[in-house]
Amino acid sequence: MQVNKNVSLQAYNTFGIKTACGELVILESKADIEKAFDLFPQSIIIGGGSNILLAKNPIHSVILNRITGIKIISENDKGVQVSVGSGHNWHEFVRWAVSQNLGGIENLSLIPGTVGAGPIQNIGAYGTEIKDVLEKVEFYDFEKRKFRSLLPEQCHFGYRDSVFKNHLKNKGFISQVFFNLTKSSYYEVNLSYKGLTDYLNNLNIKSPTITEVSNAVISIRQSKLPDWKELGNAGSFFKNPEINIDLFKKIKQSYPEAPSYPIDSKTIKIPAAWLIETCGFKGVQYGNVGCYLNQPLVIVNYGNALPAEIIDLKNHIQNQVLDKFGIELVPEVTIVQ
Ligand SMILES: Cc1cc2nc3c(=O)[nH]c(=O)nc-3n(C[C@H](O)[C@H](O)[C@H](O)COP(=O)(O)OP(=O)(O)OC[C@H]3O[C@@H](n4cnc5c(N)ncnc54)[C@H](O)[C@@H]3O)c2cc1C
Numbered sequence: 001m002q003v004n005k006n007v008s009l010q011a012y013n014t015f016g017i018k019t020a021c022g023e024l025v026i027l028e029s030k031a032d033i034e035k036a037f038d039l040f041p042q043s044i045i046i047g048g049g050s051n052i053l054l055a056k057n058p059i060h061s062v063i064l065n066r067i068t069g070i071k072i073i074s075e076n077d078k079g080v081q082v083s084v085g086s087g088h089n090w091h092e093f094v095r096w097a098v099s100q101n102l103g104g105i106e107n108l109s110l111i112p113g114t115v116g117a118g119p120i121q122n123i124g125a126y127g128t129e130i131k132d133v134l135e136k137v138e139f140y141d142f143e144k145r146k147f148r149s150l151l152p153e154q155c156h157f158g159y160r161d162s163v164f165k166n167h168l169k170n171k172g173f174i175s176q177v178f179f180n181l182t183k184s185s186y187y188e189v190n191l192s193y194k195g196l197t198d199y200l201n202n203l204n205i206k207s208p209t210i211t212e213v214s215n216a217v218i219s220i221r222q223s224k225l226p227d228w229k230e231l232g233n234a235g236s237f238f239k240n241p242e243i244n245i246d247l248f249k250k251i252k253q254s255y256p257e258a259p260s261y262p263i264d265s266k267t268i269k270i271p272a273a274w275l276i277e278t279c280g281f282k283g284v285q286y287g288n289v290g291c292y293l294n295q296p297l298v299i300v301n302y303g304n305a306l307p308a309e310i311i312d313l314k315n316h317i318q319n320q321v322l323d324k325f326g327i328e329l330v331p332e333v334t335i336v337q
Contacts, residue, residue, distance in 0.1 A: 016232030047114030086116025232301030
């Protein structure tokens, strides 16, 4: 465990916000978890800093998760059970799985951040969510001062949601994540997402391998999303709202082109990006902040943005969408205030 004093957090959040912290505690081993949280209680946990807006300055103490390592726990004809340190870079883990020809997470290629933050919002992309391959989550419980394992049914996974965003929010630290990955001979790649199949069809790839799916996802993402190293951002700022079908029918009367995805007989999901674009935010820039041209759901930092500027834009978008459509947009990004 390393403790550094008075550190800028700019390099530790993908928005590139220049917040500072009094103590930056770098956690590199599971053995130090208890000690770190005893010495620095109430610390803000940061993994890759890719789903967080650091709106408080300075922050008293930050625990930076750098507990890494991939370990095969068991193996049979069909697949392997793997444990991964929660501070391991997510995409590095995907690359490892793809290189071993193990299927299950290739559709989640190139999502920034750490493995341990994955279950918090049940990361998802291109028709796959982390819950689909999760065996269990190891969690250090601050109150009980011990490690416990949570099975998927105890994690209450939903769309960009889990028990870690609700009942267990700020109650502990995810230390290790266990996955079930499938060997290629028993695995069928997930091509449920139309954009992905279209992309592969254009390349004339009819029966893609795990590697080809991963490469396709990486290419699509690179063409759509800004590189946070060049243009600070935290990915989708808002969740796609799930709304009552009656409200959707009303919206359809004025906007026949409104896109939707059915959830059940009473509920549909409507893309937040469409709502934001229809309110005129696509590609807008206000001072240091704006909505990305290719994907208006992504709020970007054009350089030197203050957290207050991002929050003002967030509020402005929420108010406009509420006024126009009667829909409340809920942030996906954690705001530390
Ligand atoms: C360009 C871009 C694209 C993205 N695309 C996607 C996408 O396709 N799908 C998707 O789901 N997400 C996406 N995201 C969001 C983000 O990458 C994921 O949510 C990721 O899992 C966050 O990981 P992190 O380590 O950066 O978390 P952080 O931002 O460091 O933390 C997020 C929250 O989790 C808490 N936390 C982090 N680690 C732990 C831990 N070990 N124990 C307890 N609490 C913890 C933090 O305190 C904070 O509240 C994208 C982000 C960017 C910048």
